[in-house]
Amino acid sequence: MVKSRILLIKTGGTIAQKPDVNGVLNVSSADYLIKVGGLRDLANVDVKDVGSIDSTDMETNLRFENSGDKGKDRAAIAGEIYKNASKYDGFVVVHGTDTMVETAAALTYMLPNFRKPIVLTGSQRSAWVPRSDGPNNVFTAVQTATKDLGEVAVVFGNYVLRGTRAKKIDEEGFDAFHSPGVEPIGKVIALEEGVRLAPHAIKRKKFRPKLFTDFDTRVFNYDHVSGATIDGVLNDIAKGNEVQGILMGGFGAGNIPSRLLGFIKTAKENYKPVYVYTKCDIGAADMGLYAVGAAPLQAGAIPAGDMTPEALGQKLMCALGIGRKFKGQKRLDFIESLIRTPFNGDITVTEARK
Numbered sequence: 339m340v341k342s343r344i345l346l347i348k349t350g351g352t353i354a355q356k357p358d359v360n361g362v363l364n365v366s367s368a369d370y371l372i373k374v375g376g377l378r379d380l381a382n383v384d385v386k387d388v389g390s391i392d393s394t395d396m397e398t399n400l401r402f403e404n405s406g407d408k409g410k411d412r413a414a415i416a417g418e419i420y421k422n423a424s425k426y427d428g429f430v431v432v433h434g435t436d437t438m439v440e441t442a443a444a445l446t447y448m449l450p451n452f453r454k455p456i457v458l459t460g461s462q463r464s465a466w467v468p469r470s471d472g473p474n475n476v477f478t479a480v481q482t483a484t485k486d487l488g489e490v491a492v493v494f495g496n497y498v499l500r501g502t503r504a505k506k507i508d509e510e511g512f513d514a515f516h517s518p519g520v521e522p523i524g525k526v527i528a529l530e531e532g533v534r535l536a537p538h539a540i541k542r543k544k545f546r547p548k549l550f551t552d553f554d555t556r557v558f559n560y561d562h563v564s565g566a567t568i569d570g571v572l573n574d575i576a577k578g579n580e581v582q583g584i585l586m587g588g589f590g591a592g593n594i595p596s597r598l599l600g601f602i603k604t605a606k607e608n609y610k611p612v613y614v615y616t617k618c619d620i621g622a623a624d625m626g627l628y629a630v631g632a633a634p635l636q637a638g639a640i641p642a643g644d645m646t647p648e649a650l651g652q653k654l655m656c657a658l659g660i661g662r663k664f665k666g667q668k669r670l671d672f673i674e675s676l677i678r679t680p681f682n683g684d685i686t687v688t689e690a691r692k
Contacts, residue, residue: 341380341381341382341484342381342382342427342428342483342484343381343382343384343425343426343427344381344382344383344384344426344427344428344429344430344480344483344484345383345384345385345386345418345419345422345425345426345428345429345430346371346383346384346385346386346429346430346431346432346476346480347385347386347387347388347415347418347419347429347430347431347432348385348386348387348388348390348432349388349389349390349391349393349396349415349431349432349433349434350389350390350391350392350393350433350434351392351393351432351433351434351435351460351461352434352435352460352461352462352463352464352472353370353432353460353461353464353465353470353472353475353476354370354390354432354464354465355464355466356464356466357464357466357467370465370466370472371383371385371476373465373470373472373473374472374473374476374477375473375477376477377476377477377480380477380480380481380484381427381480381481381483381484383480384426386418388414388415388418391434392434392436393433393434393435393436393437393438393441393460394434394436394437396411396412396433396434396437396440396441397411397412398411398412398413398444398551398553398555398652398655399411399412399413399551399552399553399555412441412444412445412448412551413448413551413553415431415441415445416444416445416448416449416549416551417549417551419445419449419452419456420449420547420549423452423454423547424547426454427454427483427484428454428455428456428457428482428483428484428485428487429454429455429456429457429483430457430458430459430476430479430480430483431445431456431457431458431459432458432459432460432476432479433458433459433460434460435460435461435462435494435506435514435515436506438458438460438492438504438506438515439492439501439504439505439506439515439646439648439649440648440651440652441458442458442490442491442492442501442502442504443490443501443502443646443648443649443651443652443653443684444553444652444656445458445490445501446489446490446501446502446649446652446681446682446684447550447652447653447656447681448549448550448551448553448656449490449547449548449549450548450550450681451545451548452488452489452490452545452547452548453488453489453540453541453542453543453544453545454487454488454542454545455482455483455484455485455487455488455489455491455542456489456490456491456501457479457480457482457483457487457490457491457492457493457498458479458490458491458492458493458501459475459476459478459479459492459493459494460472460475460494461475462510462511462512462514471495471512475493475494475495478493478498478526478532478533479493481532481533482498482524482533485524485533485535486535486541486542487523487524487535487539487540487541487542488540488541488542488543489501489523489539489540489682489683490502490682491523491524492504492515494512494513494514494515495511495512495513495514495515495526496513496525496526497513497515497516497522497524497525497526498522498523498524498525498526498533498535498539499515499516499517499522499523500517500520500522500523500682500683501682502646502649502681502682502683502684503517503519503520503646503649503683503684504516504517504646505517505518505619505646505648507619518619518620519619519620519621519644520683521536521538522536523535523536523538523539523540524536524539540682540683550656550659550660552659552660552662553652553655553656553658553659554582554583554655554658554659554662555655556580556581556582556583556658557581557582557583557584557585557651557654557655557658558575558581558583558584558585559584559585559586559587559647559651560572560584560585560586560587561586561587561617562586562587562594562595562598564589564595567597569597569598569600569601572598572601573600573601573604575601575605576601576602576604576605576608576610577604577608581610582610582658583610583611583613583654583655583657583658583673584605584610584611584612584613585612585613585614585615585642585647585650585651585654586598586602586612586613586614586615586639587614587615587616587617587647588614588615588616588617588623589617590616590617590618590621591616591621591622591623591624592614592615592616592622592623592624592634592641592642594614594633594634594639596633598634599633599634599637602634602637602638602639603637603638605638606637606638607638609665609666609667609669609670611640611654611670611673611674611677612638612639612640613639613640613641613642613650613654613677614634614639614640614641614642615642615645615646615647615650616644621644622641622643622644622687623641623642623643623644624641624687640674640677642677642685643685643686643687643688644685644686644687645677645684645685649684650677653676653677653681653684654673654677656676657672657673657676657677658673660672660676661673661676
């Protein structure tokens with residue numbers, strides 16, 4: 339039987355953090371893969387190290403910045419996958435847990451309709467300390483990358499999750515990720531097959547790889563604290579040039595306090611899209627259900643359906659980047675058309691529910 343060819347991309351994260359003489363964990367480029375038993379029997383694995391970085395510091399695109407950290411960003415990861423698309427059967431990205439789901443979403447939009455598996459994983463404990471979950475997670479991720487899968491996934495603990503729906507829900511447990519409201523696309527079972535994919539997982543198929551990394555990262559996420567009064571600050575954001583797109587966390591079904599209507603209206607007048615997501619883990623932003631949701635709609639806010647804020651943020655940066663060629667209302671309409679277009683199951687509620 340011919341073994342699958344897998345490219346494993348190392349970016350750092352907890353799994354790669356090695357204790358120093360004082361027991362403090364530091365990001366290291368040490369080869370923790372030697373601790374993953376059976377990996378070479380599972381697939382032919384090549385390794386690309388793009389740099390050791392804590393995922394909290396992961397950037398989207400450093401191409402235009404005078405930075406010594408070039409290569410330590412999502413654009414670099416996407417670029418490696420793109421240029422090797424025809425050489426490998428699947429891809430594994432070993433990543434820190436804190437922003438893993440943001441990277442999973444970004445890769446979905448940077449590599450649209452990529453129909454080979456791109457699997458992200460990491461660990462809650464360093465590979466260099468006892469009881470590390472890292473070796474098992476890496477083994478499972480590589481095995482998942484050999485399967486009939488054609489989407490970006492997060493593999494962690496016992497689950498394979500859709501990359502655009504995954505969320506980190508636990509800072510301590512080994513099943514640290516889940517996809518609230520969406521069934522996992524696979525799970526680890528105690529049988530020889532190991533990873534079993536669900537019927538709704540997207541399958542492999544022939545495709546022509548595409549790459550877009552010129553995201554417009556000037557996005558602001560405002561998660562309102564009930565009773566807070568920072569109207570002046572928000573008004574400056576709505577008028578200025580530093581921010582080009584806005585996310586707002588809404589209460590319940592996307593309800594927004596009345597005092598924020600002026601902020602939304604001013605942003606709309608300056609042709610800045612304002613997308614409202616629900617703060618709830620399960621549900622959708624259906625802003626026409628209540629008056630406190632309908633009024634922001636009239637002011638110019640747009641409900642983000644059931645998108646996670648992590649996926650919404652990355653998708654908005656992508657849409658803003660693609661939409662640079664448009665101005666005014668045409669730009670807003672173009673961005674809205676992209677946000678409403680489902681990519682790998684990132685949004686299922688695209689209209690108000692009756």
